[in-house]
Amino acid sequence: xxxxxxxxxxxxxxxxxxxxxxxxxxxxxxELKYLINKIAGQLSSQGITNKDRVAIVLPNGPHMATSxxxxxxxxxxxxxxxxxxxxxFEFYLSDLKPKIVLVxxxxxxxxxxxxxxxxxPICELKIKRDSxxxxxxxxxxxxxxxxxxxxxxxxxLHTSGTTSRPKIVxxxxxxxVSSALNISNTLKLSENDHSLNIMPLFHIHGLIAVLMSxxxxxxxxxxxxxxxxxxxxxxxxxxxxxxxxxxxxMHQAILLRAxxxxxxxxxxxxxxxxxxxxxxxxxxFEQLNKIFSCPVIEAYGMTEATHQMSxxxxxxxxxxxxxxxxxxxxxxxxxxxxxxxxKNGEIGEICIKGENVTSGYENNSExxxxxxxxxxxxxxxxxxxxxxxxxxxxGRIKEIINKGGEKISPLxxxxxxxxxxxxEQVVCFGFKDKMLGEDIAAAIVIKKNQICTExxxxxxxxxxxxxxxxxxxxxxxxxxxxGSTGKLQRIGLAKKFGLE
Numbered sequence: 060x061x062x063x064x065x066x067x068x069x070x071x072x073x074x075x076x077x078x079x080x081x082x083x084x085x086x087x088x089x090e091l092k093y094l095i096n097k098i099a100g101q102l103s104s105q106g107i108t109n110k111d112r113v114a115i116v117l118p119n120g121p122h123m124a125t126s127x128x129x130x131x132x133x134x135x136x137x138x139x140x141x142x143x144x145x146x147x148f149e150f151y152l153s154d155l156k157p158k159i160v161l162v163x164x165x166x167x168x169x170x171x172x173x174x175x176x177x178x179x180p181i182c183e184l185k186i187k188r189d190s191x192x193x194x195x196x197x198x199x200x201x202x203x204x205x206x207x208x209x210x211x212x213x214x215x216l217h218t219s220g221t222t223s224r225p226k227i228v229x230x231x232x233x234x235x236v237s238s239a240l241n242i243s244n245t246l247k248l249s250e251n252d253h254s255l256n257i258m259p260l261f262h263i264h265g266l267i268a269v270l271m272s273x274x275x276x277x278x279x280x281x282x283x284x285x286x287x288x289x290x291x292x293x294x295x296x297x298x299x300x301x302x303x304x305x306x307x308x309m310h311q312a313i314l315l316r317a318x319x320x321x322x323x324x325x326x327x328x329x330x331x332x333x334x335x336x337x338x339x340x341x342x343x344f345e346q347l348n349k350i351f352s353c354p355v356i357e358a359y360g361m362t363e364a365t366h367q368m369s370x371x372x373x374x375x376x377x378x379x380x381x382x383x384x385x386x387x388x389x390x391x392x393x394x395x396x397x398x399x400x401x402k403n404g405e406i407g408e409i410c411i412k413g414e415n416v417t418s419g420y421e422n423n424s425e426x427x428x429x430x431x432x433x434x435x436x437x438x439x440x441x442x443x444x445x446x447x448x449x450x451x452x453x454g455r456i457k458e459i460i461n462k463g464g465e466k467i468s469p470l471x472x473x474x475x476x477x478x479x480x481x482x483e484q485v486v487c488f489g490f491k492d493k494m495l496g497e498d499i500a501a502a503i504v505i506k507k508n509q510i511c512t513e514x515x516x517x518x519x520x521x522x523x524x525x526x527x528x529x530x531x532x533x534x535x536x537x538x539x540x541x542g543s544t545g546k547l548q549r550i551g552l553a554k555k556f557g558l559e
Contacts, residue, residue, distance in 0.1 A: 062209050062236035062414075065132040067275050068092060075250055076279045079298065080121040083192040088277075090191050094125060099133035100201030107158045109134045109207045112215060114157035114179075115261075116141050116148075116170045121282040122184055123260045124270055125193030126161055131213040131235070133204065138216070138261040140543050141168055148173035154227060155215060161197070192282065209233040215421075216263060216362050227421035228362050238365035238415035239271035241388030245370045246302070246331065246356065248276035255300045257286040257309060262544045264336045267366040268304050268358070286545070288312035292323050304333035306545045310343055311484065317350045329353045331373060335360050337546045338452060338470050340477035341380035359383035359452065363436060365415040369450045381474060382449040389413025391450065393443055398432050403444045406453060410435040441468070458549055460489035460497050465527045467499060469549060472530065475523045476501065481511040486539050486547045487530060490558035500532040502539050502552055511535075532558070 060066050071077070073089035099109075107113070112135040117123040123138070130136035137155050139148065148170045152160070159180045160170055166183060174181050185196040207213065213232045217225035242248075254273055258265030273280045281298045286305070291313050295303070305313075310332070317324040329351055334344075335358040347355045355378060358370035369391060371377075371384035378384075392400045393407040401407045412435050419427045430437050441459065442452040453459075454468035461467075469487035476485045484504040492498040505511045513533040520529040534556050540548040553559050 062233040063207060064128070064213055064232055064235060064271075065095060065206065067236055067239070067271075068095060068128065068132060071274070071277045072250070075277060077274065078121050078124060078192045078280055078282050079253075080192040080282045081284065083121060083190065083194075085279075086121065086125070086192040086194065090194060091125065091128065094194060095129045095132040097201065098129040098197060099204045101196065101198040102130075102133060103204035104198055104200040104202040105159075107134065109205050109211060111135065112137050112155055112157040112212075114139055114152060114155060114160040114170075116160060116162050116166075116168055117184070118163065119256075119260055119283060119285045121193035122163070122186065122195055124256075124280070124282045125195070126184070127214075127260060127266060127270070128274070130161075131232075133207065135212040135229075136214050138214075138266070139170070140259070140261045141170075142543065143169060145169040145172045149176060151217065152177050152179060154217070154225075207232055214266070214365075216261075218362060226423055226426055228417050229421050230365050230417055234365040234415050234417060235267065235271060236275070237413070238267050238367055238388060239275040241415060242268055242272035242358075242367050242370075243276040245358070245367070245372065245387045246272065246333065247373060248272060248278050250277040252276065252278035252301045252330070253281065253299060254278070255281045255291075255295055255298060255303045256283055257291070257303060257305050259285070259544055262336075263362045263366045264304065264306070264360065264544065268333070268335060268360065286312075288316055292316055292320055292327070295327050295329075296323060300327070301330045302333060303329075304335065306336045307334060307339045307343060308337075308484070308541060308545045308547060310334055310339065310347055314343065314346055314350065321350065324350050325352060327351065331356050333358060335367070336544060338383075338474070339380075340474050342474075342477040344380040354378055355380075357383055358387070359450065361438060363417045363430075363438075364389060364411055364413075365417070367415070368409075368411050368438075371449075377447075377449075379449050382445070382451050384450060385448055386450075388415055392435065394432075394435065394437070401443075403446055403448070406441060406443045408456060409438045409440045409442045409450070409452070411438060412436060455549075458489070460499055462489075462492075462497050462499065462527055463495040467528055469499065472499065472501070472520075472524065472528055476503070476516070476520065478523075479511075479516070479519050481506055481509045481515070483507075484539055484547065486549050486552065488549050488552040490532070490553040490556075492531075498532075499528070499530045500534065500553065500556065500558060501530040502534045502536050502556070504536060504539060532556075
């Protein structure tokens with residue numbers, strides 16, 4: 060069978076549930092099949108072909124999920140963060156050149172003004188009050204349409220652009236189906252599984268690791284309206300979920316609630332908890348494992364790999380705290396700066412190749428030349444394999460701190476400080492130093508109603524770290540800046556704290 064999103068949906072059992080949500084009846088696979096065919100016909104009736112793009116600007120929930128599935132089953136979906144300002148929308152829409160922009164009924168989103176300036180038509184979803192989760196219409200008429208091929212673009216996203224202009228990442232049907240299959244196999248998903256999606260569906264993690272991996276296995280997803288730590292445990296119990304996936308900051312917020320509701324946390328009887336998109340501190344790994352009495356599966360993903368590259372396996376195999384597991388889909392190697400593949404234990408750049416890896420950035424030959432070597436894609440992450448073949452990420456190459464010739468991974472310092480009993484969150488980062496070139500600073504959130512001093516932190520670091528790894532400057536903050544997906548932001552902190 061060809062690796063096409065449409066085929067993945069069509070092969071599932073009609074009577075099985077695919078989506079549940081707060082306000083609507085459960086959606087069956089038979090209804091999803093009807094929806095993807097209907098929407099393709101409606102788009103075709105407007106002269107929109109399977110080679111075009113449609114931008115999706117919707118809040119998290121069942122209609123965001125089904126609009127992505129319906130669009131990507133026919134053409135290319137371009138989901139955008141609904142929280143963008145008008146100027147940001149103008150940049151992304153100009154870059155992507157979609158034929159139309161999908162918005163919710165009676166929308167007042169900033170994208171309306173941006174689309175108007177760019178003369179891109181807006182289309183509001185038409186939703187019937189008594190319909191199943193995620194059912195909608197776009198246009199009245201339908202016409203015949205051409206089916207997409209494996210290599211046709213089905214999803215387009217931008218890189219985060221923390222160090223440069225965001226790059227366009229086109230992902231094909233084959234990329235998406237291959238990655239979803241890798242994740243489903245890693246997690247041994249079946250039609251008996253039911254997950255709770257807390258990730259934003261304009262991001263690769265939620266779209267592929269939760270939504271598409273569930274669909275390829277014939278299982279179901281609760282399409283939440285976003286992450287709410289206060290409601291998570293009760294909702295998980297009501298929905299009888301078997302697993303969930305999130306970023307470390309979400310797991311930490313859930314832990315705070317779980318520690319106050321220990322009995323409920325045990326009652327959930329989760330099959331596993333998955334973490335990805337940022338490094339999970341070993342201290343958080345251990346607490347999750349203890350409180351929920353289930354395996355914690357840390358995985359490693361990125362947009363250019365259509366999410367997953369490696370993952371810790373399920374029991375009876377080992378899960379290693381602080382490691383992102385074994386290759387789980389694409390091939391992975393460690394390469395030095397002369398493009399030589401290194402042995403286990405040797406640190407270098409993590410490189411990947413496989414069916415889930417993008418064929419290249421759009422209209423960016425310079426980035427493609429820098430990112431691809433001998434068929435391998437260079438991730439920009441530094442790491443190594445241990446003797447058991449588990450991958451350890453030591454940091455982003457651009458984030459490595461060079462302190463007087465000593466190379467320090469801020470991630471390593473984060474993980475040590477997170478074991479301090481009074482620290483809730485920490486992010487270490489580099490700043491310019493006249494004598495050493497660079498030195499280390501740390502932004503720290505202290506646990507509620509606790510008191511901790513700079514001296515306490517430095518004494519603890521002195522016991523656990525080599526002298527040159529101890530942060531020179533400590534900043535106590537109420538909150539550490541996060542990106543749109545909840546990832547703690549390391550780049551830009553030096554400027555924020557007046558160190559540049």
